[in-house]
Amino acid sequence: xxVVSQHPSWVICKSGTSVKIECRSLDFQATTMFWYRQFPxxxxxxxATSNEGSKATYEQGVEKDKFLINHASxxxxxxxxxxxxxxxxxFYICSARVGQxxxxxxxxFGSGTRLTVV
Amino acid sequence: xxxxxxxxxxxxxxxxxDVSMNCTSSSIFNTWLWYKQEPGEGPxxxxxxxxxxxxxxxxxxxxxxxITRKDSFLNISASIPSDVGIYFCAGRGIYGGSQGNLIxxxxxxxxxxx
Numbered sequence: 209x210x211v212v213s214q215h216p217s218w219v220i221c222k223s224g225t226s227v228k229i230e231c232r233s234l235d236f237q238a239t240t241m242f243w244y245r246q247f248p249x250x251x252x253x254x255x256a257t258s259n260e261g262s263k264a265t266y267e268q269g270v271e272k273d274k275f276l277i278n279h280a281s282x283x284x285x286x287x288x289x290x291x292x293x294x295x296x297x298x299f300y301i302c303s304a305r306v307g308q309x310x311x312x313x314x315x316x317f318g319s320g321t322r323l324t325v326v
Numbered sequence: 327x328x329x330x331x332x333x334x335x336x337x338x339x340x341x342x343x344d345v346s347m348n349c350t351s352s353s354i355f356n357t358w359l360w361y362k363q364e365p366g367e368g369p370x371x372x373x374x375x376x377x378x379x380x381x382x383x384x385x386x387x388x389x390x391x392x393i394t395r396k397d398s399f400l401n402i403s404a405s406i407p408s409d410v411g412i413y414f415c416a417g418r419g420i421y422g423g424s425q426g427n428l429i430x431x432x433x434x435x436x437x438x439x440x
Binding site for chain 1: 359366368369374414418428430431432433435
């Protein structure tokens with residue numbers, strides 16, 4: 209159980225275009241999802257927290273107008289990289305929080321999306 | 327902000343050897359999680375720890391939640407080639423609020439020589 213599906217697994221786009229990445233919880237409802245960015249050989253950096261039905265909470269330094277997050281349903285959150293530039297090339301990973309009790313929250317990750325902007 | 331110090335940064339070991347890695351913090355955490363990430367994939371949960379002092383095993387893996395709530399370790403016994411990957415610790419602080427955000431260590435890259 210608690211499977212998170214992320215799509216696409218990789219994408220190449222031209223500079224100036226927008227790219228949408230989807231994150232779906234397949235067998236559970238995820239009221240909270242997280243979006244991370246990972247640079248080569250680096251750790252995961254939290255970009256934003258996505259709550260179903262409300263605006264996402266962005267971490268300091270993350271441009272909310274560039275990285276649009278929509279969490280319109282309990283099973284789907286999307287990250288749209290708008291007007292992508294080569295420096296946006298990275299590995300983007302989503303995660304969903306599992307569980308109803310704060311003390312026992314679990315976190316399941318998607319398989320990631322490799323974005324390359326050319 | 328809260329930070330996790332994970333060590334070692336990398337390890338090169340012989341198949342069959344035991345492995346130990348740890349994470350420490352100056353802040354208290356109420357949850358410690360250990361993940362393994364392989365190239366081009368998202369992290370996969372190995373072990374979750376929710377109580378100070380908790381010792382949990384998952385096959386050849388054993389992890390403990392430190393009594394002080396500021397550290398955790400992961401041991402892998404009798405390593406095999408498929409153990410290769412990057413291991414991340416992640417903690418959720420007591421000040422995570424309703425979001426329960428995770429903070430990640432910088433990872434330990436494990437290489438196993440057959």
